[in-house]
Amino acid sequence: MSTYRKSRNIEASIIQALNTDIQLDWTGITVEKTFKKVYTIDPPVVCIRVGDTDHNWVEIGTNQTRRVVQVLIDVFGSSDGNRLDLKDYIVSKSKGGFVYNEYVVSGTINSAVANGRLIVTDIQDTPVNFDVDLHTLTPHDRYRHQIVLEVATDNVES
Amino acid sequence: MIKPIWKFNAKTIFKETMGAHMAKIAMGSEIIGKKTQEYMKNYIDKNRHRRGGTGKLAKSITYEPIRTGKGFLVSKIGFKIGRISQLEKYWKFVAYGGVIPASTKKFIRGSFEGQAPDPSMKNGKAEWISGKGGFKMKPNTPVRPIPYISSTVTYVKKYIRNITRIK
Numbered sequence: 001m002s003t004y005r006k007s008r009n010i011e012a013s014i015i016q017a018l019n020t021d022i023q024l025d026w027t028g029i030t031v032e033k034t035f036k037k038v039y040t041i042d043p044p045v046v047c048i049r050v051g052d053t054d055h056n057w058v059e060i061g062t063n064q065t066r067r068v069v070q071v072l073i074d075v076f077g078s079s080d081g082n083r084l085d086l087k088d089y090i091v092s093k094s095k096g097g098f099v100y101n102e103y104v105v106s107g108t109i110n111s112a113v114a115n116g117r118l119i120v121t122d123i124q125d126t127p128v129n130f131d132v133d134l135h136t137l138t139p140h141d142r143y144r145h146q147i148v149l150e151v152a153t154d155n156v157e158s
Numbered sequence: 159m160i161k162p163i164w165k166f167n168a169k170t171i172f173k174e175t176m177g178a179h180m181a182k183i184a185m186g187s188e189i190i191g192k193k194t195q196e197y198m199k200n201y202i203d204k205n206r207h208r209r210g211g212t213g214k215l216a217k218s219i220t221y222e223p224i225r226t227g228k229g230f231l232v233s234k235i236g237f238k239i240g241r242i243s244q245l246e247k248y249w250k251f252v253a254y255g256g257v258i259p260a261s262t263k264k265f266i267r268g269s270f271e272g273q274a275p276d277p278s279m280k281n282g283k284a285e286w287i288s289g290k291g292g293f294k295m296k297p298n299t300p301v302r303p304i305p306y307i308s309s310t311v312t313y314v315k316k317y318i319r320n321i322t323r324i325k
Contacts, residue, residue, distance in 0.1 A: 035255055039300050052309055054316070070312055072305055074254070124311060128254045136259035146254060148308045 001106040009102050010069055010151070011050045013118060017098040018048060018073075018090065025089070035074070043140055044082055046090070047074040051148075055157075064156040068121070071151055074128075077143035087125065087145040094120050094149055122150035184235050188223060190317065191237030195221040198239060198310045202252075205304045215246040239310075248301070255303030269293050 004012060011033075019031040030045045032038050038045045051070035058064040073090055077083030097119045101112040128144035130137060202216040219240050226234040240249075251258055269292040270276075 035302060036300055039257065051305055052312070070309065072308065122312075122315065124308060126308075128250070130250050130256065132259055138257045141256045144254070144256075146308070148305075148312070150312060 001104060001110065004103040004105060006067065006153075006157070007050065007053065007069075009100065010067075010118060010153070011048075012103050012112075013101045014050075014071055014098050014151070015048050016101065016112070018046070018093065021093050022046065022089075026086075029086070038074070038076055039138070039140055043076045043143075044078045044086060045076040045140070046086070047076070048072075049074075058156050064158055066152060066156050068150060068152045071149040073147040073149065075145040075147070076140045077145070078139075080143050083127075083143040083145050087147060090147055091123055091125060094123060094147070096120075098151075100153065117154045119152045119154055120149050121152050124148040180235065184223075184225060186321075187235050187237055190314065191221050191223065191239070193317065194237070194239055194310060194314050195219055197313050198306055201306045201309055202304060205306070207302050207304070215249060215252060218245050218249075220244065251301045252304055253307045254305075255301055257298070257300045 015031065015033060022029050022031055028044065030041050032041060032045055032047050033049065035047055035049065038047045049072045051072050053070070054068040055065040056068060058066055073094075075083055075087050075090065077086060097117050099114050100116040100118050102115050103112050104110045124147070126146045126148070128146055130141060134142045199216045199219050202219070203213065220238075222238040222241070224234060224236040224238060246252075248258060250256075274293045275295045
């Protein structure tokens with residue numbers, strides 16, 4: 001049995017929250033963590049990855065920091081309308097932040113205990129257009145969108 | 159006749175107030191622009207997925223100041239990072255990841271750890287090392303993204319927030 005540390009807890013919490021919402025309100029959409037695996041699954045697919053992490057000092061004279069994480073959400077739509085609706089949905093669900101869970105894992109997830117919240121402080125919303133004829137692109141690359149979240153934890157770390 | 163003690167001159171007033179501020183704003187914009195360029199180039203270089211490579215994309219990230227107006231009557235101050243016509247052809251595929259279309263693919267030079275590309279080794283574990291000489295290959299698997307654009311935007315926003323103390 002292993003206990004996830006902070007970075008994995010943050011990643012798993014966001015993936016779990018968005019996956020739960022998407023499965024509840026949509027059909028036929030896969031949420032994936034690994035970029036390369038997306039190309040083995042038929043669109044629509046949502047890929048959630050955690051990017052850079054900043055550790056900002058809370059004040060001079062202490063070692064306490066507050067973590068701010070960049071989360072990259074790639075939407076691979078099945079059509080242009082699907083792309084727009086799905087990205088608007090994800091943005092609306094992200095605005096309120098996410099529950100921060102602490103995970104204990106043994107093969108699969110044994111337990112996920114809620115312990116605070118993840119606060120979304122900034123959202124970037126960018127269409128991905130490769131400027132080539134759509135028919136030359138793979139189906140996954142034709143209707144793409146990228147949402148970048150800046151997510152802060154609600155507590156300080158020593 | 160009563161002589162005026164102080165003569166109203168709009169140009170002088172503008173030059174001494176907003177004109178002086180414009181110079182400081184232009185200087186600040188240049189500092190931010192050059193830091194942005196440096197950050198983006200370093201990010202690409204440090205986050206390569208494979209060894210070798212020409213470094214052409216990082217080298218093509220340029221800084222250009224924007225300043226419209228004449229003298230101290232400036233209407234726009236800013237900067238541009240990267241000129242699309244000069245960027246490497248695959249700059250978007252590197253930033254966002256994806257499968258490069260067959261019609262636009264060109265051969266890249268390198269080797270699989272010294273060995274030539276071999277279709278029978280399709281699921282092999284050897285690493286592709288780009289570089290001069292070696293053998294020619296056209297990649298068919300998706301390019302893994304190096305999110306240099308989104309990372310730089312986040313960096314610039316954070317930098318401006320810190321220097322202006324806006325939270």
